[in-house]
Amino acid sequence: MTTTLTLVQGDITRQRADAIVNAANSSLLGGGGVDGAIHRRGGPAILAECRALRASCYSSGLPTGQAVATTAGELDALWVIHTVGPVHSTTEDRSGLLVSCYRESLRVADGLGARTVAFPAISTGVYRWPMEDAARIAVETVRTTETAVEEVRFVLFDEQAYAVFTGQLR
Ligand code: ADP
Numbered sequence: 001m002t003t004t005l006t007l008v009q010g011d012i013t014r015q016r017a018d019a020i021v022n023a024a025n026s027s028l029l030g031g032g033g034v035d036g037a038i039h040r041r042g043g044p045a046i047l048a049e050c051r052a053l054r055a056s057c058y059s060s061g062l063p064t065g066q067a068v069a070t071t072a073g074e075l076d077a078l079w080v081i082h083t084v085g086p087v088h089s090t091t092e093d094r095s096g097l098l099v100s101c102y103r104e105s106l107r108v109a110d111g112l113g114a115r116t117v118a119f120p121a122i123s124t125g126v127y128r129w130p131m132e133d134a135a136r137i138a139v140e141t142v143r144t145t146e147t148a149v150e151e152v153r154f155v156l157f158d159e160q161a162y163a164v165f166t167g168q169l170r
Contacts, residue, residue: 001147001148001150003142003143003147003149003150003151003152004150004151004152005139005142005143005151005152005153005154005169006151006152006153006154007153007154007156007162007165007166007169008153008154008155008156008162009155009156009157009158009159009161009162010155010156010157011037011155011157012034012037012038012118012120012155012157013037013038013040013041013042013075014076015076015077015118015153015155016076016077017076017077017114017116017117017118017151017153018077018078018079018109018112018113018114018115018116018117019069019072019077019078019079019080019081019109019112019114019116019117019118020038020072020075020077020079020080020081020117020118020155021067021080021081021082021083021105021117021118021119021120021122022034022035022038022080022081022082022083022120023035023083023085023120023122023123023125023127024062024082024083024084025084026061026062026063026064026084027054027061028050028051028053028054028058028061028062028068028082029047029050029051029054030047030050031126032125032126033125033126034120034125038075038080041074041075042072042073042074042075042080043073043074044073045071045073045074046070046071046072046073046080049070049071050070050082053068053070061084062082062083062084063084064084064085064086064097065083065084065086065096065097065098065100065101065104066083066084066100066104067081067082067083067101067104067105067107067108068081068082068083068108069081069082069108069111069112070082077118078112078114079109079112079114081105081108081109081117083101083104083105083122084101085097085098085101085122085123085127085129086098086101086123086127086129087123087127087128088123088127088128088129088130095133095137098122098123098129098134098137098138098141099137099141101122101123102119102122102137102138102141102142102145103141103145105117105119106142106145106147106149106152107147109147109149110147110148110149113148114149115148115149115150115151116149116150116151116153117149117151117152117153118153118154118155119138119142119152119153119154119155120154120155120156120157121134121135121138121154121156121157121161121165122134122138124161131160131161131164132164135161135164135165135167135168136168138154138165138168139154139165139168139169
């Protein structure tokens with residue numbers, strides 16, 4: 001099965017896809033950036049499911065590099081896959097955790113039967129991962145992960161991020 005990688009510049013909350021990925025934080029209770037935007041536009045159902053997951057399976061939070069799905073509330077998607085990216089460090093190589101976010105999200109997507117999955121540039125906001133390196137990891141990981149997902153769409157918020165991902169896709 002081949003997976004097609006596509007790029008769009010825009011807002012991930014406006015995407016129509018089977019699943020959209022949230023760059024969540026470990027609390028699963030919402031935050032800024034993509035996380036805030038998803039909860040704002042998706043409505044309270046997503047947060048209610050996150051709270052339930054928190055209470056049942058992740059009492060100490062969703063560990064970095066793991067992924068879990070909820071429904072997508074009012075978004076134009078069936079599911080939101082929440083994954084926790086690593087905070088970038090200059091003293092420690094945490095790239096394995098960023099790889100894991102993409103792999104685990106695709107594994108969860110496969111479990112749901114999702115065929116189209118939209119990803120933001122995980123960890124490149126408040127978690128400060130340099131865009132160039134994050135884009136390389138994202139593209140390489142998706143290219144080398146065995147998945148039934150037919151389209152992986154990277155949704156880049158600004159022109160600069162879009163340009164960096166375009167460079168990596170070549
Ligand atoms: P993290 O905590 O993983 O760094 P952020 O949400 O702070 O997550 O940022 C991740 C990336 O998502 C950043 O490049 C940011 O510019 C981008 N971003 C923010 N809002 C949106 C949005 N609505 N759609 C797509 N990307 C977004």
